[in-house]
Amino acid sequence: MNKKLLALLALLLTLMLVLAACNSDDESATPADEPEKTEEPSAGDEDAEKDTEEEVEQPASEDLFPVVLNNEGEAINGGTLQVALVNDSPFQGIFAYTLYEDAYDDEIMQFASNSLFDTDGDFLLTDTGIASLTVDGDNNKATIKIREGVKWSDGEPLKIEDLIQPYLIIGHKDYAGVRYDSDFQNIIGAVEYHDGKADTISGLKKVDETTLEISFNKVSPAIYSGGDGLWGYAEPSHILKDIPVGELLENDAIRKNPVTLGSFKFEKIVPGESVQLVRNENYWKGQSKLDGVIIKTVPSASAAKAIETGEYDMALSFPTSAYENVKDLENITLLGRQELYYSYLGFKLGKYDYDASLAITNEAEAKMGDKVLRQAMGYALDVEQVNEVFYFDLRERANSLIPPVFKSFYDGSLEGYNYDAEKAIKLLDDAGYKDTDGDGLRENPKGEKLSIKLAAMSGDETQEQVISYYLQNWNEVGLDVQLATGRLIEFNTFYDKVQADDPEIDIFMGAWGTGTNPSPAGLYSKTAVYNFSRYTSDELEGLLTDIDSPKALDSKFRSDKFREWQEYMSDVSAVIPLQFRYELRPINNRVKNYDFGYETDFDKIDIELVADTPVK
Numbered sequence: 001m002n003k004k005l006l007a008l009l010a011l012l013l014t015l016m017l018v019l020a021a022c023n024s025d026d027e028s029a030t031p032a033d034e035p036e037k038t039e040e041p042s043a044g045d046e047d048a049e050k051d052t053e054e055e056v057e058q059p060a061s062e063d064l065f066p067v068v069l070n071n072e073g074e075a076i077n078g079g080t081l082q083v084a085l086v087n088d089s090p091f092q093g094i095f096a097y098t099l100y101e102d103a104y105d106d107e108i109m110q111f112a113s114n115s116l117f118d119t120d121g122d123f124l125l126t127d128t129g130i131a132s133l134t135v136d137g138d139n140n141k142a143t144i145k146i147r148e149g150v151k152w153s154d155g156e157p158l159k160i161e162d163l164i165q166p167y168l169i170i171g172h173k174d175y176a177g178v179r180y181d182s183d184f185q186n187i188i189g190a191v192e193y194h195d196g197k198a199d200t201i202s203g204l205k206k207v208d209e210t211t212l213e214i215s216f217n218k219v220s221p222a223i224y225s226g227g228d229g230l231w232g233y234a235e236p237s238h239i240l241k242d243i244p245v246g247e248l249l250e251n252d253a254i255r256k257n258p259v260t261l262g263s264f265k266f267e268k269i270v271p272g273e274s275v276q277l278v279r280n281e282n283y284w285k286g287q288s289k290l291d292g293v294i295i296k297t298v299p300s301a302s303a304a305k306a307i308e309t310g311e312y313d314m315a316l317s318f319p320t321s322a323y324e325n326v327k328d329l330e331n332i333t334l335l336g337r338q339e340l341y342y343s344y345l346g347f348k349l350g351k352y353d354y355d356a357s358l359a360i361t362n363e364a365e366a367k368m369g370d371k372v373l374r375q376a377m378g379y380a381l382d383v384e385q386v387n388e389v390f391y392f393d394l395r396e397r398a399n400s401l402i403p404p405v406f407k408s409f410y411d412g413s414l415e416g417y418n419y420d421a422e423k424a425i426k427l428l429d430d431a432g433y434k435d436t437d438g439d440g441l442r443e444n445p446k447g448e449k450l451s452i453k454l455a456a457m458s459g460d461e462t463q464e465q466v467i468s469y470y471l472q473n474w475n476e477v478g479l480d481v482q483l484a485t486g487r488l489i490e491f492n493t494f495y496d497k498v499q500a501d502d503p504e505i506d507i508f509m510g511a512w513g514t515g516t517n518p519s520p521a522g523l524y525s526k527t528a529v530y531n532f533s534r535y536t537s538d539e540l541e542g543l544l545t546d547i548d549s550p551k552a553l554d555s556k557f558r559s560d561k562f563r564e565w566q567e568y569m570s571d572v573s574a575v576i577p578l579q580f581r582y583e584l585r586p587i588n589n590r591v592k593n594y595d596f597g598y599e600t601d602f603d604k605i606d607i608e609l610v611a612d613t614p615v616k
Contacts, residue, residue, distance in 0.1 A: 097114060111262060132145050163234055188217060218549065278291065304326050312588065333589065375427060457509070458494075
């Protein structure tokens with residue numbers, strides 16, 4: 001181990017004591033291992049390389065781990081798959097695609113999915129799912145055709161009204177979710193419906209019992225990835241149509257007994273703790289070979305041990321920080337893939353006007369309004385050492401807000417914010433951030449005290465050590481950064497505070513599961529609730545519009561605009577990318593078959609078991 005690593009570990013031992021003292025009066029807290037939010041299904045909620053420029057340009061190879069499992073042995077009849085959902089907070093239990101907000105609920109719903117479309121290895125919609133898509137670019141229209149004979153888990157037939165229902169929910173003025181954004185407003189009549197000027201969305205037309213036509217203001221390549229306002233999930237209109245939209249979030253149809261189109265259906269939900277699913281006898285692809293699935297919340301600190309002792313067949317959202325504890329286990333196969341994910345450092349630069357559905361930027365008044373200060377804070381973070389020491393190089397320093405999995409749009413040549421403390425110091429010096437009172441901490445250019453409040457999610461011991469180290473990184477360049485609320489913040493509370501633009505928060509460390517649509521509009525447009533930094537500008541809106549414009553049907557034009565957008569966001573530094581990561585999935589040896597790849601026709605009905613209990 002080199003001297004720098006030894007110094008880091010020694011420093012972290014000291015910092016752990018400091019952070020533990022800050023948190024010692026909250027013994028009941030249930031920390032989370034850096035959870036992530038998701039713009040669309042992904043979850044909730046692990047990538048590798050070193051810290052040289054060449055390696056940033058060549059992200060971790062996808063063959064570090066297998067993605068397909070095929071165990072020998074004769075399959076038993078039925079059986080119940082035991083699944084650990086690694087999460088130090090209770091899952092929210094919002095089981096509707098129109099309303100859920102984090103990756104943990106999505107992990108659960110993937111066993112009982114209402115997805116209409118399948119995707120290929122490039123995350124483009126195919127015609128092999130429940131529905132197929134035909135696009136008429138000349139007339140800005142799309143036609144969705146559903147298969148005949150598809151049924152909900154309660155036996156009700158899937159109908160076109162079930163495809164229309166989610167649009168009526170998201171567009172409603174009382175909608176409590178986050179998906180009414182510029183993309184959704186691209187549907188003709190969506191704004192008028194939202195504003196109460198129309199009783200329905202005029203751009204939605206039921207052609208016949210299996211066909212829906214949607215009219216858009218414009219159609220771009222994004223529609224083939226589920227963008228432009230196209231919604232990829234059905235909702236059961238026979239249940240939801242008579243429930244006021246403003247009451248859906250807490251309704252039993254969402255929380256206790258949701259129906260599904262997926263391979264399994266909900267049998268029992270213990271809020272925040274566990275979900276029991278059973279075979280959906282009405283699943284359109286056929287009967288599951290399993291009797292059911294039980295998913296239980298498992299703290300990150302005990303996840304590896306639970307896998308080792310054979311309590312579970314599979315772990316979802318498994319932390320890469322626990323890799324060393326499972327990599328040599330003989331009772332599992334460790335699958336892995338590059339994740340549709342990045343973590344980031346965000347700066348609060350305004351507020352969101354929920355009445356107008358607009359982000360309002362005010363850099364002049366924001367404490368973090370100086371671009372140079374933001375850039376210096378990015379260079380000051382030694383993310384590279386954190387990746388090596390704590391994540392076994394299964395994470396890499398992110399240079400972009402586009403994950404490398406999107407090969408057509410990710411730009412590995414971007415420099416990003418690699419660790420450079422000397423550069424951070426020079427930027428601060430040149431911008432007038434000086435220590436004027438000799439306490440070792442910089443004042444702002446006006447000579448006023450500068451104390452910056454960081455919001456970061458609570459997590460396992462590794463998360464505490466990492467955040468402590470980052471605080472020390474900033475201290476070493478003379479910046480006084482303290483934890484908002486005086487401690488790390490529980491996952492759900494963290495995002496509540498960030499989304500509400502809590503005035504105590506100046507900067508925040510979050511993460512995104514991006515979903516399969518690479519378009520950044522849903523996270524960074526002026527109408528996006530998920531635009532948590534609240535930064536917007538005419539130039540940014542222009543780039544986002546170009547990426548999803550009809551001109552972007554020219555693949556080179558779109559690729560060029562993606563690059564321009566990545567360069568622009570790097571320069572503006574309202575959000576600084578921190579890490580890409582590998583996603584790990586430990587699978588017990590009693591599971592006969594599983595496919596973790598992105599390009600696959602594997603279905604969860606195909607999972608089989610070769611023993612009555614998990615192998616220990």
